[in-house]
Amino acid sequence: MSITEKRPVHIVGGGLAGCEAAWQLARRGIPVVLHEMRPTRGTDAHKTDSLAELVCSNSFRSDDAQNNAVGVLHAEMRRLGSLIMSCADSHQIPAGGALAVDREGFAQAVTAAIAGHPLITVERGEVEGLPPEEWESVIIATGPLTSPSLAEAIRARADEQALAFFDAIAPIVHFDSIDMDVCWFQSRYDKVGPGGTGADYINCPMDKEQYDAFVAALAASDTVPFREFEANTPYFDGCLPVEVMATRGPETLRHGPMKPMGLTNAHNPTVKAYAVVQLRQDNALGTLYNMVGFQTKTRHGDQVRLFRMIPGLEKAEFARLGGLHRNTYLNSPRVLDHTLRLKAEPRLRFAGQITGCEGYVESSAMGLMAGLFAAAEQRRQEPALPPPTTAHGALLNHITGGHIETVEAGPRSFQPMNVNFGLFPPLDANPTRDTEGNRLRGSQKTVAKKQVLAARALADLDAWAKTHADEPSEAAA
Numbered sequence: 001m002s003i004t005e006k007r008p009v010h011i012v013g014g015g016l017a018g019c020e021a022a023w024q025l026a027r028r029g030i031p032v033v034l035h036e037m038r039p040t041r042g043t044d045a046h047k048t049d050s051l052a053e054l055v056c057s058n059s060f061r062s063d064d065a066q067n068n069a070v071g072v073l074h075a076e077m078r079r080l081g082s083l084i085m086s087c088a089d090s091h092q093i094p095a096g097g098a099l100a101v102d103r104e105g106f107a108q109a110v111t112a113a114i115a116g117h118p119l120i121t122v123e124r125g126e127v128e129g130l131p132p133e134e135w136e137s138v139i140i141a142t143g144p145l146t147s148p149s150l151a152e153a154i155r156a157r158a159d160e161q162a163l164a165f166f167d168a169i170a171p172i173v174h175f176d177s178i179d180m181d182v183c184w185f186q187s188r189y190d191k192v193g194p195g196g197t198g199a200d201y202i203n204c205p206m207d208k209e210q211y212d213a214f215v216a217a218l219a220a221s222d223t224v225p226f227r228e229f230e231a232n233t234p235y236f237d238g239c240l241p242v243e244v245m246a247t248r249g250p251e252t253l254r255h256g257p258m259k260p261m262g263l264t265n266a267h268n269p270t271v272k273a274y275a276v277v278q279l280r281q282d283n284a285l286g287t288l289y290n291m292v293g294f295q296t297k298t299r300h301g302d303q304v305r306l307f308r309m310i311p312g313l314e315k316a317e318f319a320r321l322g323g324l325h326r327n328t329y330l331n332s333p334r335v336l337d338h339t340l341r342l343k344a345e346p347r348l349r350f351a352g353q354i355t356g357c358e359g360y361v362e363s364s365a366m367g368l369m370a371g372l373f374a375a376a377e378q379r380r381q382e383p384a385l386p387p388p389t390t391a392h393g394a395l396l397n398h399i400t401g402g403h404i405e406t407v408e409a410g411p412r413s414f415q416p417m418n419v420n421f422g423l424f425p426p427l428d429a430n431p432t433r434d435t436e437g438n439r440l441r442g443s444q445k446t447v448a449k450k451q452v453l454a455a456r457a458l459a460d461l462d463a464w465a466k467t468h469a470d471e472p473s474e475a476a477a
């Protein structure tokens with residue numbers, strides 16, 4: 001079949017993910033129709049009609065591919081021929097170790113590249129409701145501000161619980177930074193439950209003095225205000241930030257997420273804790289634990305200081321800090337398959353922030369993956385998953401199955417996540433010596449571990465890309 005006879009892949013949403021997916025398909029010779037509703041219909045955050053508009057910060061965060069997980073993701077995307085990274089690199093502005101861009105120049109470059117590609121047609125207008133049946137292959141990349149009619153249709157098709165309109169994020173801690181000489185594993189009243197062991201939670205004990213000091217600091221903390229369009233949404237009644245609970249009286253937290261009942265300190269069984277902070281395993285690898293009930297809008301700088309007041313978390317390293325935002329995202333581990341297709345209707349594939357990743361770079365990366373998977377399908381090939389040791393593989397794995405749900409956490413415990421080293425499978429053995437053979441100490445060990453994880457990711461990505469992703473087409477522009 002010639003290129004022009006091939007049926008197009010329809011992409012809904014011309015943001016970061018949609019543009020990246022379109023580019024990856026087109027460079028493999030597959031025609032694309034990209035549907036973008038702006039300027040016909042706007043969102044609460046976008047200001048222009050450009051494709052790939054950055055709605056807030058102009059930073060793609062750290063560009064350090066040796067020490068930082070998002071830097072590794074940048075490097076992998078560059079190796080996979082990412083349009084978003086190439087336009088970001090050509091419109092970079094000085095920002096220390098971060099990759100920041102001139103937002104207008106960046107968006108115009110993406111818009112021009114997409115508009116100029118002979119295999120991509122851009123159609124302006126909202127896709128209302130589910131895409132028509134005759135669109136056989138669709139990528140939905142409509143982002144955190146997906147228009148209401150499409151969002152409702154997706155919710156109805158996937159199931160009632162499948163789509164959330166806010167995230168309520170509790171901080172997530174790297175397991176190996178928790179002091180288990182202070183904390184202990186135990187489920188409340190040793191309840192085993194259907195999928196547990198009776199010792200599923202990590203418990204951090206507090207005496208009265210520690211609790212009072214913590215609650216006072218929390219109540220006095222500085223919070224990030226809601227944007228106007230966020231403040232008008234009723235969701236917040238059902239999900240109180242922990243600092244708001246702290247202002248409702250000194251005992252509120254002790255009767256809520258910090259209640260000490262049903263728990264016995266394994267290190268000090270005769271002394272009853274006055275309050276307990278619990279952490280629950282967040283990923284199947286067991287490398288990450290989330291702070292149960294600690295959704296918060298406290299400023300990020302304050303969160304680290306505050307949560308390190310908790311006994312056992314004095315040296316906590318955070319894979320993610322807390323937040324509450326307007327968002328639209330799927331309960332992906334339940335409703336998407338491993339190549340981001342909706343299980344209930346596989347012609348619909350999802351990409352970008354709506355899949356439950358967080359941030360410009362991660363959204364673009366999940367657009368890149370969706371583009372590769374859709375391209376393989378169009379060529380009647382089995383889509384190949386990137387190894388879980390790569391940043392793309394780790395993120396994809398988190399979205400489509402790495403996160404674990406527990407009965408107590410309810411069916412909606414999946415929350416959006418930035419890429420971080422906690423999502424990568426652990427090393428068989430952590431480095432103990434530097435390249436000169438000197439013994440590593442303290443934080444040197446953490447740095448060395450990250451460097452080995454980063455190097456492993458890039459080596460594995462290269463090997464995978466050679467066989468699965470490097471498919472330049474004679475029709476590519």
Ligand SMILES: Cc1cc2nc3c(=O)[nH]c(=O)nc-3n(C[C@H](O)[C@H](O)[C@H](O)COP(=O)(O)OP(=O)(O)OC[C@H]3O[C@@H](n4cnc5c(N)ncnc54)[C@H](O)[C@@H]3O)c2cc1C
Pocket residue numbers: 012013014015016017018035036037038042043045046052053055056057058125126127128141142143144145146147150227326351352353354358359360361363364
């Ligand atoms: C207020 C706000 C601030 C943010 N700040 C940051 C930040 O500082 N840094 C960061 O990394 N991330 C930030 N984010 C998250 C950021 O928006 C995403 O990471 C990223 O833009 C997601 O990319 P995407 O392609 O999935 O969605 P988007 O970039 O939002 O693109 C989705 C596109 O789909 C279009 N669309 C929606 N519905 C339809 C429809 N029915 N038919 C046709 N087109 C449709 C939209 O107009 C939009 O162009 C912020 C999000 C919000 C809401």
